[in-house]
Amino acid sequence: MAKVKFLVAFMLIMVIGASLLIASDTQIEMTVWNRWTYVKSGDEVTEDQFSLARGYLRLSHNFSSSVFGRFNVDFFSDEDGLDGAGLKIKYAYLDFKKLIPIQDAVFTAGLMKTYFGTIYDWSYITVEKDPSDLYKICSSTDYGLGVSGLIPGGLGEYALALYNGEGYKKTGNDVNKYPAFVGNVRVTPIPGITVGGSAIIANKVGTSEPYDKMNAYAGVGRFVFGPIDIWAEYIMKNYTDETKTSCETKSAGFMVMPIIKLFPNFEFVFRYDQWDPNTDQDNDKQNIMIAGINWNCASNVVLQANYENISYESSKSEDTKKVYAQLNWTFKTPKF
Secondary structure: OHHHHHHHHHHHHHHHHHHHOOOOOEEEEEEEEEEEEEEEEOOEEEEEEEEEEEEEEEEEEEOOOOEEEEEEEEEEEOOOOOOOEEEEEEEEEEEEOOOOOOOOOEEEEEEEEOOOOOHHHOOOOOOOOOHHHHOOOOOOEEEEEEEEEEEOOOOEEEEEEEEOOOOOOOOHHHOOOOOEEEEEEEEEEEOOEEEEEEEEEEOOOOOOOOOEEEEEEEEEEEEEEOOEEEEEEEEEEEEEEOOOOOOEEEEEEEEEEEEEEEEOOEEEEEEEEEEEOOOOOOOOOEEEEEEEEEEEEEOOEEEEEEEEEEEEOOOOOOOEEEEEEEEEEEEEOOOO
16 A cells, blocks of 8 residues: 555656646756665674665746745655655745845745754765754754845845744644744854854644643854865753653753865765763763765765764663665756
8 A cells, every 4th residue: 555655646746747847947856865774783783774765856946036946755765664665745845035025035935944953954964864853853844934044244144934843744633733933043254164053942742731842952163174174063952841740851962073075076074973862861871973985976976985883871772883885866857
């Protein structure tokens, strides 16, 4: 049944896409991640497989000089008991450039980016996910509406948005009646240095009280000097569960990721994360160290190789080692 649903949805998308190509300013784009994953926990190998880790099929259309639309499906190999393949809608939004009388402001409505920390412009320099995604702070996209734009004078960018708060995987009865508010700003005071911050204020779950609350904050820095590009992020999360005796949990962590471009087609990537899921509890931190190489072996084809080591403060948890080799390739049609 899952295969049938997938094929029907996929064919429907293809039919819609083919019909849109009749119009001008329409484009089809596809990105595919073919991956080999090897995972060893302690002395036991827990995973050794080839997979289609992810694929994006994107339709975009310029309705006019001020209205742009994007529809994006996310498909992947067998996962979590699915039969053969899975399919999710990842983007479905419209951008309106002249709807708000503010210079360079864009109003967006639909399934859109979550403007928090580094997740909204994360380009998978490492195979591993963005910290906000990895530590389940927020989803990379969510249903909502917002305003984003450039700060006058080329000083940076901003975004204000209102979301469901449950991410792109949940709809219907899984969405509560309390929306999430997100604010984001980044400034570039001098060329090569960017700093900024984000905040999420959300009631996470429950359609009736008592309900849970979640506030999250991120500080971001980026430093680019010649061939060196360093990303840094610090995240805090406060989660309140009013159904429990000890109702508030505070989490915190950071990421530092230097990227070195010594050759035109090669990037050397190093990443260090530390995450503490409960700052009031001892012996529960985890550390992630990643070393990788990205080789742009052809136009829009990148070969990535990553070694990842996850260590735990608790002696009860064994270190986990991961090796990834991934082909990330993209192609798109010219606009018709």
